[in-house]
Amino acid sequence: MNLRLPQRKALEIVARSQPREIYLVGGFVRDTLLGRESADIDLGVPGEPPKAMAIARRVANQHRWESLGYRVSPFSLDSVFGVARVVFTPLNEESQEKGFYLDVAVLGGDNIQTDLAQRDFTVNALALPLDKFLAADGTLPLEEVLETPGGKADLKGQIIRPIGEKNLQADPLRMLRGIRLRAQLSSKTSPWEFADGTLDLFKKHCTLINRSAAERVREELTKTWLAGDVAHSLQLLEECDLLMRLIPELKDDTHNSFRKTVNLIERLEGLITPTEFSEKNQGIAHPEKFIKGWSEMLADLEANGRERLGILYWATLLSNTANFCQEALTPTNEAEVAHKIMTRLRFSRETTVRVAAIVQHQAWIEELGQDFDLTSGKDVDKLAAYRFLRDTQPIQFELFVLSLVRYAVANSTNNLRGWEQHLALVDSLLRKYKGNAEERLIGKPRLIEGKQLTGLLNLNPGPLVGQLLRKINEAQAIGQIHTSEEALELANQLLEELKLLETAPSGD
Incomplete structure (x- = not known):
């Protein structure tokens, strides 16, 4: 692996910090062995819990990081068990350089082997002495890598295997992490699989998941939605009964409503991922061919850590709750259900309100489309379009994409003409929102205050x-x-x- 200068400098400071051996551990070792870029570095150090924060402060203070273009901030993640993080942030926001973390954790147990045996999955229970890594100029000789039994073999075989049942019981969130890990490591040409019996273990202990802090569950699920292959992950969560335990509002004894939710997620993933779109929507015109500004809209959803994309996935997941209920739900009722779920998972108030609003207004564009006709050239009523754009600020982009998702699920993929008409409808609204000065309906300078x-x-x-x-x-x-x-x-x-x-x- 080619270490960037700030990464190497930080590791050299850590290596000089104490004579006892320090280890590169976990995801950094795994990803480096797989040839994947891993900006964030995980270290295991022997000693007492305060040692982690002491090393983090030493890294931050023993070099003029500004000279390398970074602002460096150390802080404690867990003072009880001894986990600290050093955050490296580029001073120039427009710089090509990326920020990264250096996580320092005190080893669990007396030595590295004891620590590895306490981890979640064999492919994460890998370690390499830091001094050997630096001496080898940032390369990882496989023979030097320490493992729990089978770790290297599972890495080669692309298998996710729990180290032990007790490890899952000790921290039930590891079951969610396993689902996310499969999605993150898999690709279309090189999928990862669970070891035999793993999903059975998850189902056996699914009731334990509610012991995990809601904040941790929230973060793990959001990372899973952003990892790709979301529909498959959703099916695995449902198969293990983890989804029902976390979001009982999505319990579905007939599986019909859940199948529709999976279809919605599949269509969403297809729209935002060009390769997925091509595979799952053969014969349907690509959105970018009909919607001016489509690429810019997706880029906006992908910006800032893909926060808005995560919100869109959550809203899409919760947009079908009416079908899971025995009683009819109005759009307002559905929004209230979504708000309740997001609140329970400890999302911020802003994110909760946005998801609920997307759910409440998900059908608005379809209603606007009743007066739109591509063949005759009849456009959306300007006043109705203006009120939609004004009243849905700042979730217009999310609603544009979700309306396409809903249309694709509700209509036959063979109806090319209908699909093109709906694309044209979204294009018309997007122009009225972000088009040129003549096209835009909102954002104009006020005539009077x-x-x-x-x-x-x-x-x-x-x-x-x-x-x-x-x-x-x-x-x-x-x-x-x-x-x-x-x-x-x-x-x-x-x-x-x-x-x-x-x-x-x-x-x-």
Whole structure:
């Protein structure tokens, strides 16, 4: 492996920190042996728990990291068991260099073999003395790698095997980690499999998963959605009864509702992954051929650690909860169920609200499409489109993609004309959201501000001013007014209409 200079410098500082042997462990060793890039480095050190944080501070303080273009921050992950992290963040956000972590953990037990025996899966129970790694210039000779029995063989055979049943019982979250690990390590041409009996063990101990902290479950599941091959992971979670234990709202005795949920996830993955789309949607036009700005929209969903993509996966997973219930659910009810699930998993309030909003408004685009016709050239009503774009801020992109997912699941893949029409519908809405100045309906400079209305019309600040601004913005969006004078005239007109309503005789 070609270590970057900051990585090598950090490891050299650690190697000088104590005479006793330090080990590269876990995922870093596994990924390096597999020829996979692994920016984050895991170290195991002998000693007492405070030792981990002491080494982390030494790494941060014994070099001028700014000279290498990094800001370095050490902090404790677990003071009881002795786990610390050093975060390396590029000073220049536009730099080609990537940030990375250096995790330092005190060995579990008296020696490295005892530590490895306490880990989750054999392919993660691998270690290499740090001094030998540095002496070999960052390469990993297989014969020098320490293992639990079978670790190297499982790595070669691409098998995920639990080290022991007791290890799963000690930390039930390891079952979720196994599902995620299979997805992360697999590729279309080189899939990984579980060792015989592994899924049976997961099912045997599925009730233990609720002992795991909700925050850890949340992080593990989100990483699983972002690891790829999501539909298969979802099926494995359901097969082991882990999904039902974590999200009982998705329990399905007939499997029909769950099958639809899997279909939704499959279509989503196909849309955002070009190779998946080609394989699963033969004969259907690619979205980028019909939707201007499709690639930019996906890039936005992929940005910032793929946070929005994770939100979209969660919303898609929870968009079908009505089919799991015995009683009919309105869109608002479905949103409430989604909100409850996200809250239970300790998501942030912002993420919870976004997922619930996506679930609530998932059918809005289909409703807008009732007045859209590609053949005749009839476009979406401008005012209706404006209200959709205004009221769904900031989840428009997620709703665009989910509407395509829903259409693909609900309609035959042979209906090419219908698919192209729905693509054109999304294209029309996306242009109204992010197109050029003539196409956009929202984001235009205001013609008049609230303070101007209160001053010119002798109004008190309050809801009435907000209502006037709302009507003015709508009129501007659909091209009814273009100047501040016209905006003021419309405000006067609206006030006169309100006065007439107030003075009109009642119907009694």
